[in-house]
Amino acid sequence: MKGKDLTEHCVRGEELYGGRFLRLQRDVVRLPDGSETVREYVRHPGAVAIVALLADGRVVLERQHRYPHRRDFLEIPAGKLEPGEPHFETAQRELQEETGYVAREWTRLGVIHTTVAYSDEAIELWLAKGLEQRAAKLDAGEFLEVLALPFGEAVAMIRDGRITDAKTIAGLLWVRVFLDG
């Protein structure tokens, strides 16, 4: 992208917190006008999310409790990359672990950045078709319920606020707009 240079340069940085799940970084940066400010942000390993379409036109969703919001969400299957794991393997692994489905056809749709101001998280969106049901194998401490809804009904749930998760909105509307789903 051309135009004026808006780059912020790292002056010094430190890891503020390396938790069980989250790593928080705090850097002092130099702004375009030469002044300094602080940038605090989450360091994330990256993730995948999967729009899994059944032959009958339904899409696979999960109901999962999300503690930061103290309530359940309807989401497409998703999960974080293990160290060194390619995105495609993560997509296959997470779909089967969480939902029990394996897919014959995989298409990479694109990437989304969930919260650019304070996290380096990137989620690759994948489309999975040709689904076959196997056994799910949830991680210890992972609790969720798998369901499948007609694709158009899931899209309608975005409009009426029953689906609000950003990766799920991006994945479903991506398929609707660009793949005529």
Next chain:
Amino acid sequence: MKGKDLTEHCVRGEELYGGRFLRLQRDVVRLPDGSETVREYVRHPGAVAIVALLADGRVVLERQHRYPHRRDFLEIPAGKLEPGEPHFETAQRELQEETGYVAREWTRLGVIHTTVAYSDEAIELWLAKGLEQRAAKLDAGEFLEVLALPFGEAVAMIRDGRITDAKTIAGLLWVRVFLDG
């Protein structure tokens, strides 16, 4: 949503870090099977994002450096709520501060949750039309470039990966799918 109870209950919690911009919370929670685990998450004041449409069919975008990714992003105008500030006022304030535009017609589209696993952030999406150009008044330390692109071109930039910001994808595709934008 019915089905089995997936609720996680807080056992105890503490604020790990209260920074200039980010607050990080760490709670011990009881899972549905009675075991305990840790939830670390960002506490966010909430935000708005605005799909601002010009009479000629262009949409207002901003180019902004996002330090966690060490690069610029194209995004719709957005900003955080001030304490006690209603979403609609934030939307009006941020649109004018960042882009200089004021709008005659405002429509609330819905809400998105950007990263449900580790942040309580909610972004209200608004549509703004009837735009009139005034003077922008950026906050100190805020650097961005305002541009306007044909709506269809912005949508195409989602498909080809030039727009990857989740709130921007959600806002533009929302208008495309539900408002025939």
